[in-house]
Amino acid sequence: MKKLPVLxxxxxxxxxxCALDFNPPPLSMTPGPVQPTQPPVIVMATSTxxxxxxxxxxxxxxxxxxxxxxxxxxxxxxxxxxxxxxDLNAEQLxxxxxxxxxxxxxxxxITLVNGSxxxxxxxxxxxxIAVNLGEQIAFGDLNGDGQKDAAIITGENFGGTGEFISVQxxxxxxxxxxxxxxxxxxDDRAQVQAVTIQDGEIVVNATIHGPxxxxxxxxxxxxxxxxxxxxxxxxxxxTSTTPNAPERVITITSPLNxxxxxxxxxxxxxxxxxxxxxxxxxxxxxxxxxQPVEQSAxxxxxxxxxxxxxxxxxxxxxxxNYKGTVRIVISDLxxxxxxxxxxxxxxxxxx
Numbered sequence: 289m290k291k292l293p294v295l296x297x298x299x300x301x302x303x304x305x306c307a308l309d310f311n312p313p314p315l316s317m318t319p320g321p322v323q324p325t326q327p328p329v330i331v332m333a334t335s336t337x338x339x340x341x342x343x344x345x346x347x348x349x350x351x352x353x354x355x356x357x358x359x360x361x362x363x364x365x366x367x368x369x370x371x372x373x374x375d376l377n378a379e380q381l382x383x384x385x386x387x388x389x390x391x392x393x394x395x396x397x398i399t400l401v402n403g404s405x406x407x408x409x410x411x412x413x414x415x416x417i418a419v420n421l422g423e424q425i426a427f428g429d430l431n432g433d434g435q436k437d438a439a440i441i442t443g444e445n446f447g448g449t450g451e452f453i454s455v456q457x458x459x460x461x462x463x464x465x466x467x468x469x470x471x472x473x474x475d476d477r478a479q480v481q482a483v484t485i486q487d488g489e490i491v492v493n494a495t496i497h498g499p500x501x502x503x504x505x506x507x508x509x510x511x512x513x514x515x516x517x518x519x520x521x522x523x524x525x526x527t528s529t530t531p532n533a534p535e536r537v538i539t540i541t542s543p544l545n546x547x548x549x550x551x552x553x554x555x556x557x558x559x560x561x562x563x564x565x566x567x568x569x570x571x572x573x574x575x576x577x578x579q580p581v582e583q584s585a586x587x588x589x590x591x592x593x594x595x596x597x598x599x600x601x602x603x604x605x606x607x608x609n610y611k612g613t614v615r616i617v618i619s620d621l622x623x624x625x626x627x628x629x630x631x632x633x634x635x636x637x638x639x
Contacts, residue, residue, distance in 0.1 A: 374463045376438050378425050381458065386469045388419065391444060391452045397467070411447040418445045422453075428485025430516050435460040439490040441480050442471070450503075453478040455492055455514060457521050470521040472514055479506060489524065490514040498530055499624035507531060517615065518575055524617075524633040533594075536561045536630040538568070538618055543636065550639035555601040555616065559630070562590030562597040564623045570601055572608070573615040581608055605638040613637055 382403040389395045396417065398405045403421035410416065422441030430437040438458040443451045456471040474480070475496040482493040491513050498508030513525040529535040540557040543549070559568070566588045571580040590597020601618070608614075613635060620630040 374460070375436050376427065376458070376460050376463070376465055381425060381438060381440055381465060382421055384465045385467055386456075386458075386465075387467050388442070388456075388469055389471060391454075391473055392446065413447075416447045419443070420445075422480060424480055424483040426483045426485045426490065428488075430457055430485065430488060430490070431459060432488065437485075438465065439483050439485055441474075441483060441492075450476050452476050453480060453494070455483070455490060455521070457490065457514070457516055470516060470519065472521045472523060474512075475506065476503065477506060486513075488515060490521070496528070498528065499622040499627060499629075518578070520578065522615075523628075523631060526628055526631040528629050534561055536620060538620060538630045538632040540618070540632055540634050543634075545634055546637070548637045548639055549605055551606075552602065552604040555603065555618075555634065556599070557618070557632075558596065558598045559588060559590065559620070560596055561594050561620075561630075562588055562592050563620045563629075564592075566590055566592045566597065568599060569619045569621055571617045571619070572603075573617070574610055575613055581610070608638070611638050 382400055385397065385399040387395060387397050398419055400419070400421055404419070406418040407413075407416055420443045422443060424441050426439040427436045428439075429435060430439075437460045440456045440458060442454050442456055444454065445451055453474045453476070454471045455474060456469045458465045458469060460466075474492065474494055477497075479495040480492060481495070482491075484491045491511065493509075493511050495506050496508050496510050497503065497506045501507055508528050508530055510526060510528040512523055512527075514521045515524050516522075527535050527537045537560045538557065539559075540555060542556040543553065555570075567585045568588055569583065569585050571583040573580050586599065586601050588597040588599045603616075614637075615633055615635050617631060617633050619628050621627070622629055
């Protein structure tokens with residue numbers, strides 16, 4: 289009889305354990321159907337690989353690349369650090385400051401406003417000068433730096449009837465005209481038809497005064513070329529003609545421009561019109577001296593009556609005691625007033 293209480297106690301504990309195992313989860317407070325509880329997935333520790341239908345998720349998943357086309361990137365706006373335009377322009381040249389050596393050989397600093405300058409309102413005032421920029425402007429490289437320089441035409445008036453026309457070289461410095469001008473006088477009251485820059489030369493077509501022509505009435509047509517040489521604008525070629533005469537042209541046929549010379553040599557060439565008394569003039573210049581180291585006349589083989597002719601000019605570099613670049617200018621000078629009727633230039637290297 290003593291075993292009965294013990295059995296009752298064990299039976300009571302067993303019934304309570306069963307009640308705990310089959311006790312359902314509490315109902316949701318939200319009305320609606322009750323979803324069945326999914327049994328837990330039990331993963332066994334084993335070296336056997338999972339079946340192919342089993343999907344595993346790595347701890348850190350990599351998102352797939354987007355299939356959308358990216359938006360285009362907008363072009364940035366220009367900033368103040370971008371380099372300026374490097375070409376000169378006509379408006380800039382018409383409103384710039386220049387150092388101008390006028391025909392009176394006095395150096396002046398002038399500022400053009402809309403292409404004009406005047407030292408004062410009174411033409412009779414001592415020292416009066418007015419400068420006007422011509423309509424013809426050319427652009428091109430004059431000093432071999434790859435930038436486009438400019439050639440302009442200026443007219444200078446000193447209070448009288450004269451209007452001295454000059455060609456000026458304006459160098460380009462980073463898109464700005466430098467204040468120094470290299471200029472050369474064309475003529476008083478010359479009529480300029482065209483200005484161009486070709487192969488580093490300024491070429492000017494103009495009507496000028498020939499020998500004996502009155503100041504009012506220029507009638508000689510001319511074509512002239514200028515180059516920047518040692519900081520100055522030098523005329524390297526000139527042809528001229530009157531309405532009833534052939535064009536005066538001097539041509540050098542030998543040696544070629546830039547030839548290296550190491551001994552005596554001969555310059556050969558021809559003229560379309562023989563000069564007065566068959567005389568031409570040669571001048572030899574070095575880079576270091578603006579004045580000729582030698583200048584003299586020599587004869588042309590021609591009829592002396594305006595027909596064509598040829599010439600041979602023998603020279604010996606040893607007499608000059610100079611090695612380097614030389615410029616030899618051959619000119620046809622008027623016997624009336626000494627003005628130049630025709631001119632040509634050759635550049636050689638004395639060894």
